[in-house]
Amino acid sequence: MNAEELLYCDTHEWVFVSEQDGQKIATVGISAFAVEQLTDLVYMELPAVGAAVTAGEEFGEVESVKAVSPLYSPVSGTVTEVNEGLPDNLDILNTDPYESGWIMKVNVSEELPESLLDHATYQRQCGEAS
């Protein structure tokens, strides 16, 4: 996926929404900036398929050796699929965070929150933070 076409949370998750059979399916991951800031990821806790997630609330966790960061869902809906292989191969997030580093897919039940940022705005925020 092209990073520039994604929407972002200020908590560094990205989301891409597509239509499938009349359903809105959101693919969710974390940004390259977040991966760099977290350094040396060691563990990720994924949500269960079928679990309900809510925009702005925690759906999982990612850990480096000495930090734990909650993952916040950009959208509300039901988890339809998770990237099972990811926790055992977190290096993918360093090389390919926007494609093979996706974390979960969500069947979206509500409108996307207005607080989501486009790529340019997100990049600007990251620039200010670092």
Added chain:
Amino acid sequence: MRNNHATQLIFELSTTGRSGVVLPQCDVPVKQAETLIPDSLLQLAPPPLPEVTEPEVIRHFTNLSTLNMSVDTHYYPLGSCTMKYNPKRNERIAAWDGLAQLHPYQSEASIQGMLQLLFELQQMLGEISGLPAVSLQPAAGAHGELTALMVAAAFFRQQSQHRTKVLAPDSAHGTNPASARMAGFDFVTIRSQADGRVDVQHLKENLGDDTAVFMITNPSTLGLFDDQVQTIADLVHDAGGLIYLDGANMNAILGITRPGDFGADMMHFNPHKTFSGPHGGGGPGAGPICVTETLRSFLPCPTVAFCDESQMYFLDDRSEASIGRVRSFFGNVGVLVRAYCYIRTHGPDGLKRVSETAVLNANYLLSQVKQFLDVPHGDRCMHEFVASASPIKETTGLKQPAMDIAKRLLDYGFHPPTVYFPLTVPEGLMMEPTETESKQTLDAFAATLRTIAEEPAETLRHAPHTTKIRRPDEVMAARKPIVKWTETAD
């Protein structure tokens, strides 16, 4: 002389058929185990432990011991941990049969000496803290915190007050928020000001009729005495809450000021720090708590009391309001015996001199260190201070200069200070020399630090250079945890 063959695992030394003990022949008529216990509850083979001889065990563990830095062998200025000398007399005394070979369910009449010791320790801790009601039961500082918060919860329950929040500053030990949650409270972080003291305005904004306890470490983890503590206590008390003092830093104020006199309602001691019980490679400690008279009836049971009528000490578990037990048996008595010996060795003047010397040593070290490292919170401190290696980051380009300095200190034979704590100081190096170090040692340490601060970045980045192992891969350890040996682990 260190033995370089020392790092094989005990399991790798195992040879089938060896043993380190010979047990006596059974002197009662022997029955087959199967006739006493159903087969289904028995294990056919004994547990697959290593098979080694006594000399192998001795050489193995003795050699392992030489791979540690310790207070007996090295200067160990680990901030917040109070790594002072552990008196040998106390070790010896605590191991005597008359103090160590006592069963927790012996009759009270048969342990009057032990009960007297524990009773007197309760009284001495009450006097030192200014909080007269004491429980010796908690097993560690964090356990004491939790116990005290449970006491507070029970107190509010009895008062029919629904108070749900525990507050503590951002510089607090991680145990504070964790204990608050374990005791069923929500936790609120209060900001510190730039000078390291509590942001009273932020505290005020968060106080209310849901405030249960404000936890404060004073002197703080920055080694500063927060002179607003009385004001803070008044504010919290006016809101109907209680003050908990984290006693981690009591080594700075023994006989000088008392938590009970500056507004605390509850506190814990770390006898393994303040009163020199050894740290044992990470434990055991103990975490006795002291509270006000108002809170006495909620303390865990039993405490030790004296009966005027019978002139006997006894275990008092009569309080109906008690939270109950937090630990089996009486507590970490072995640690308490050492604390008792330490306090009796020093007496009132001696304890005060302990703190005076600890504070003098820390200030002296600060006066030396600030000549070449940044010390963000002023020229004076209590028993410890936090330097920052941040400026070095800019001059050298090192990403983690505090860590690099710590590792380089190992090459010079010093245990490093605590690094990256408290979280409020970037590249923090927290130094606590304690009272049992001499000026010569402090001078040597400061001179070494200065040398290191001036060394080339490359030397620091790859330090340590002389230790048996160097910068282990923690990422690998956490990604694919190997937490026990198996025959195929290597």
Added chain:
Amino acid sequence: MPYTYNTPAQQKEMLEEIGARSVDELFDSIPDNMKLGRALQIPPALGELELTSHMQELARQNSNITHNTCFLGAGSYDHFIPAVVDSLASRGEFYTSYTPYQPEVSQGNLQVMFEYQTLICQLTGMDVSNASLYDGGSAAVEAMLMAISITRRNSRVVVLESVHPEYRQIIKTYFATLGTEVVTVADSAHLPNVLDENTAAVLIQSPNFFGNIEDVAAVAEQVHASGALLVCSVDPISLGLLKRPGDAGVDIVVAEGQSLGTPLLYGGPYLGIMACREEFVRRLPGRIAGQTVDQEGNRCWVLTLQTREQHIRREKATSNICTNQGLFALRAAIYLSVMGPQGMRDVADLCLQKAHYAQQQLTNLDRFETVSDLPFFKEFVIRDKQNDVAGLLEKAEDFNLLAGVALGRWYPELEDCLLIAVTEKRTVHEIDQLVEVLGS
């Protein structure tokens, strides 16, 4: 001031360097009205000689188990401790070091932790062990909290009445503020009535507080059927002979590790053992050592999985514990190494034989009877038909015998009962003497 060094001249030099006129000035940040302004009212200082005599005086007023014969148990046992345990554990490099924050200079302690964890797994049959907790009782409550965190069920935990009464009290205390219901049932037959879809865990003890061996495997099946976890508190010495909890379907094992090389110490410090199945490792509280390699590829050890812990996770940590019982984990590691498989089997067998001999001899007397036909290991209950347990204990003390633990304080219905523990240290003569004194 026996342990400080600075001379008055050095002190003066140091103050000059600091730029302070006096030591008092260093305490200026403490407002005067908060200062104590008087001497602490504690007894005056004692020199080493005086301290020694004072402590001897206190120690003399205690009847210790070296001069008395100990049949007391109930969670704290008089087992044999090989001399190597004390000899090694009294090395300053072990007991005056601290938590291994700097792995390069803590490989000794870290390797000991790793070996301890492995030995506990070998002993219990579990997949992973932490580097220890405070004691058996607090380990039990930590296991219950862990089970709640794993199952995400927080409304109920179940405890069998035959679990150590003090452990049950600790659990009650902890859960009083957490809103989780603690249900106590008389025995495992009652479990079906209380297990529901909101029950997180069941705590069982085997051998239980009365010494009886539970059918843990059967209980495990029952508990798992309801989706709850089984926590089992064990006597580590019994595992020389009894089926390992890991082989009986237990999810989390806890134990009081005092029996593994630690003296009685009037109840502490002791050793909290905790081990679990592999999939729960990230919910396991306490320190854990893990294997890795250093920059040159040398095998070495570090503290690992630290994100579970309070210093990182703060209010979200599953436990507030921040140390292990390093020195006592070391003692257990030395003990288990020196005992080996055969030593553990022999000790367990000696306990079994001697306890059964003692029980047989006592119940042969008219005055005593058994209260249960269940199999037992090293501890058993006898009922005094004359209902004078206090009198019996007092009489035994006159013969330097600590005869047993009276059960009435915890179980009113057992006020005429004694709990008697017989370890490998008791000789046939001591047992015969106990029988003679109690029967006379």
